[in-house]
Amino acid sequence: MKIRLDHVVKTFETFRAVRDVSLEIESGELVALLGPSGSGKTTILRMVAGLEYADGGHIYFGDQDATDIPVRDRGVGFVFQHYALFPHMTVAENIAFGMKVSRVKREKAAIEARVAELLRLVRLEGLGDRFPAQISGGQRQRVALARALSVDPKVLLLDEPFGALDANVRHDLRRWLREIHRELGITTIFVTHDQEEALDLADRVVILKDGHIIQQGTAEEVCRNPQSAFVMKFLGDANVLAAEVRDGRAYASGAAIDVSGMADGKAELYARPADLDWSAQGPGIPASITRVLDRPDGRRVLATAETGEQLEFDVEPERALQAGDGGFVTLRRAKVFALG
């Protein structure tokens, strides 16, 4: 089912949570709404679900205007951040709930068969008679998903689906959700504040800030071509250097980079830690190393430039560097954004 948001607005009392958001989600697509807290991402998800009503604009499911259809009849599967499993029902009863209360009457045997099928899908065979309190967080997450899928929703909506889980479980579940999506082909929107999660999982990432869409595209598009300093900073660690653009080149304390087409003036240069390197001789940004952090996949070096700017970059584990060393930070690639 194709979803279309058309100039959607939502205000809570005086807080404008969502301001004029338009978005199209293709049938079968897996889309991440990514943004810091307060960016309106959860509100958008809840409006698509019908748990909140839009103050302005329209939400279309296919060709149908779903803006005023109540959540009960909207046919969405919603997975809550804290799962919201019914604590007094077993896993099987939780999954069967949607089919039991549905206006479409189902045979008892049909419900049982469907529950068994869903338990298989989420790999929880044999846990049907447990209560939610008796299973782990990752298992609860999968029960919540099975329950949401039980009513054959047109759209699957997940609010911070892995937010409450620890790193390992999160990693596995991410891959598993991707598999389930491929298997079922259901249009899916999920909300996250974790860039890695959004980039790893989604066909398309929609980045939000203060109730606006700032940028959207595939993981590759938003990573390789961030269109604002906010997106650059939000997607990962970035070094910031004051720069000046002159005649198609940006100059920043000893380093220069080609930015043909940019107007002259003050700017900021952003570089990922992996985009910087260290060399004993110039040219480069003169700096001295203040600390070296050893990590499983390499060494993170903290340095202070002569201009006082703090820099962070990664080097191979074999590089013999230590605090106090002087030298030059060299620039492999960077993004430059005009100031103001």
Add this chain to the structure above:
Amino acid sequence: MSATPKRRKPPRVGDGTLFRRLLIGIVLIVGAFLILAPLLIIGVEAFSKGWQVYRDTIAHPDTLHAIGLTVLTALVAVPVNTAFGVAAAWSITKFDFRGKRFLLVVIEIPFSVSPIVAGVAYLFVYGLQGIFGPTLDDYGVKILFAIPGIILASMFVTAPFVARELIPLMQAQGRDLEEAATSLGASGWRTFFSVTLPNIKWALLYGVVLCNARVMGEFGAVSVVSGNIRGQTNTLPLHIELLYHDYQAAGAFAASSILALIAVFTIIAKVALERQGAGRVRRPATRPALVANPAEKTS
């Protein structure tokens, strides 16, 4: 370093032996004199003139009528206040509206105000010199010095009991469960009966038990509005006072023993319900959680 310390240190700060024994001792002694002894006296005094007198007092038509009236009051007041309490807790915890804090305060008023004030207030509203009194009298509706007045006064006093038990619990539970049920296609009623109610049932029962105990034992408010007409508008607590003023001490104690018995049952019910998880904010499970399933693969 000395290998064997001479004095064992108290396990925690402020946990000195002397202090602990002293404090526990004081509390036990005061509790015994203040609470336990008077209750025991009731039992002893009720039978001081023998079983015969006890039975006669209980079997006396006035006492029986008082018991009947008390039960009738509870049968009306408790269900009404239960419905009110659920509605109030639901509105306060699941909706946002203006005056929510005000409503919270209003619900608490009967707790903080002396019941006799409630009685006097009803006099002013429904009494013959009151606001609605003359009008009601014209239509032949008697509220004061009659059963409706007794029920109204009891309801005023016990209005907060159920709501007070439910509000913290429902606040802790949030709206997620209801939203989940609705998104799965459940109607409002269905959501209430199969999702909300099972999760608040123990707290609700707890509130009902407390409410019932208070309705049956209420004296102050009822004594103002009932008019103390023997065999007509006397509830059990009022009847006890009457017996006492008539110098029928044994009778008064006998009647009191019934109320004390209700109290004991209330306490037992309360403890049993607390075991089930009521009266405290949401327990994670109704059964002890098992150790993580060894067959688990993904997580």
